[in-house]
Amino acid sequence: MINIPIENPLNKCKSAVEKELTIFFNKKLAESEKISPESKQIVELLKDYSLRGGKRIRAALVYYGYKCFSNKNIKEIIKASAAMELIQSYLLVHDDIIDRDDLRRNGPTIHKSYKDIFKKIYPSSDSVHLGNSMAILAGDLASSFANELINDIDIKEKYKAKASKKMNKVVKTVIFGELLDIISALRPVTKIEIEKIHRFKTASYTIEGPLHIGALLAGAKNKDLKVLSGYAVPLGEAFQLQDDILGLYGNEKQLGKPIGSDLREGKYTLLILKALEKATKLQKEKIKKALGSQKLTKKQLDGIRKIVKQTGSLKYSQYLVQKLVSQSKKSIKGSRFNKEAKQFLLELADYMLKREY
Numbered sequence: 001m002i003n004i005p006i007e008n009p010l011n012k013c014k015s016a017v018e019k020e021l022t023i024f025f026n027k028k029l030a031e032s033e034k035i036s037p038e039s040k041q042i043v044e045l046l047k048d049y050s051l052r053g054g055k056r057i058r059a060a061l062v063y064y065g066y067k068c069f070s071n072k073n074i075k076e077i078i079k080a081s082a083a084m085e086l087i088q089s090y091l092l093v094h095d096d097i098i099d100r101d102d103l104r105r106n107g108p109t110i111h112k113s114y115k116d117i118f119k120k121i122y123p124s125s126d127s128v129h130l131g132n133s134m135a136i137l138a139g140d141l142a143s144s145f146a147n148e149l150i151n152d153i154d155i156k157e158k159y160k161a162k163a164s165k166k167m168n169k170v171v172k173t174v175i176f177g178e179l180l181d182i183i184s185a186l187r188p189v190t191k192i193e194i195e196k197i198h199r200f201k202t203a204s205y206t207i208e209g210p211l212h213i214g215a216l217l218a219g220a221k222n223k224d225l226k227v228l229s230g231y232a233v234p235l236g237e238a239f240q241l242q243d244d245i246l247g248l249y250g251n252e253k254q255l256g257k258p259i260g261s262d263l264r265e266g267k268y269t270l271l272i273l274k275a276l277e278k279a280t281k282l283q284k285e286k287i288k289k290a291l292g293s294q295k296l297t298k299k300q301l302d303g304i305r306k307i308v309k310q311t312g313s314l315k316y317s318q319y320l321v322q323k324l325v326s327q328s329k330k331s332i333k334g335s336r337f338n339k340e341a342k343q344f345l346l347e348l349a350d351y352m353l354k355r356e357y
Contacts, residue, residue: 013081017059020082021051024149045110046138050089053105053256057348058084058210064344065214065228068337076153080163080217084210086146087167091174091205093139097132098182099265100294105256111135143171155217163216170209177201185266185292194270195237202243203236230331231345238324238352241317244269246355248305249314260301266292270320274313275304283307325349 025047032039059081066077096102096109103109108116115131150164177200184197211228212220220228244262248271252259262269272291276284287307290300308314329349332342 013060013063013078014056016078017056017063017081017085018051020078021085022047024082024145025050028145042134042138042141045113046089046093046142048107049093049104049110049138050085050142052107054085054088056081056085058088058206060344060348061207061210062214062217064341065211066218067214067341068211068228068345069215069218069220069224071338073155076155077214077217079153080150080155080213083146083150083167084213086142086149087171090139090142090146091171091178093135093142095178097135098178099261101258101261103257106253107256109135110138153217156219159217159219163213166209166213166216170205170213173200173209174205177204181267184268189268189273191270191273194268194273198237198240199233202240203233205236206239207236208232227332227335231328231349234324234331235328235349235352238321238328238349241270241321241324242352242355244271245314245317245321248308260296260304263290263301263304264292264294264296271308271313271317274316275308275311278311278313279307283311321353325352 025043028043029040029047032043062081062084063077066080092104093110096104097111101109102112111131111134113131114134115127118125118127118130146167147164150167151160153160155163177197180193180197181201184193189197208229211232212225215224215228246255247262247269248260250259258264263272268291272287276287279287286300286303290296290304293300329346332345335342337345
């Protein structure tokens, strides 16, 4: 958790966003019930998936991106923050299918839930395909819900239009990042290509995009967005690097998803790339054998962890995280952002260094 006082507005924002999402989903459940039991079921699964956990970093960044420039219409900004969480659900539901993960936030992914439902009710059906199909629809539905929610907020139309346009641009960018990430599992990639993936898939979506959306809703100018980008881009890259570290060395229960997923998918993270650069012939063989193995054993996983440490790759990534966080903080220290929001951004940067999930 972020090492800040319990009364910090981050916690209020998280609670308020989850309350807004609950209200929104209950409304959608009432609407979908009139269509069919299956329509209600998909909304129920999406509601559970969206509300059962998550750091709400993106929602908080919409909130504080707005509060960098304004303290009015906070209730409406909470709705915009909730819309960002629905975008998160949309992308994660599809990402779970791509990564073939059955666990998310310590619960079943939507395609896994549907697979189990179809297997029980229709034993002779292709439950895997049907589960994936329904999950794709659930993700698409979350995207539609997000656009509906942000377009219904009571903010100046010109600000809302810019924010909505930005939100769609963020989605487009992260899709290109995901595409590059998938390709990276098919062939070796360079450090420059990995940095591009981090920039497109993580920095633009996790930090920069939400901050810009909040700022645009407050009427921020291009010069303001540039300052926010100076903070967001290095921090987003640090976030992804830390994510990769946790994905290999983290606690599965804390993370709420499987450890070693990137290895099973054959992805060349910076940890793996640097390890391969310094590895012995035998170590390289072990890494390449583990990459892309859907039957990766705990012994193999432990072996890769050991190699990544021995080659200095882990230490290198940890150093980069520290360097990027320092760069991020330095970029806004002289800004004229509202004090509360600026303080949150600085504390969030520190959190990247010590987060465990």
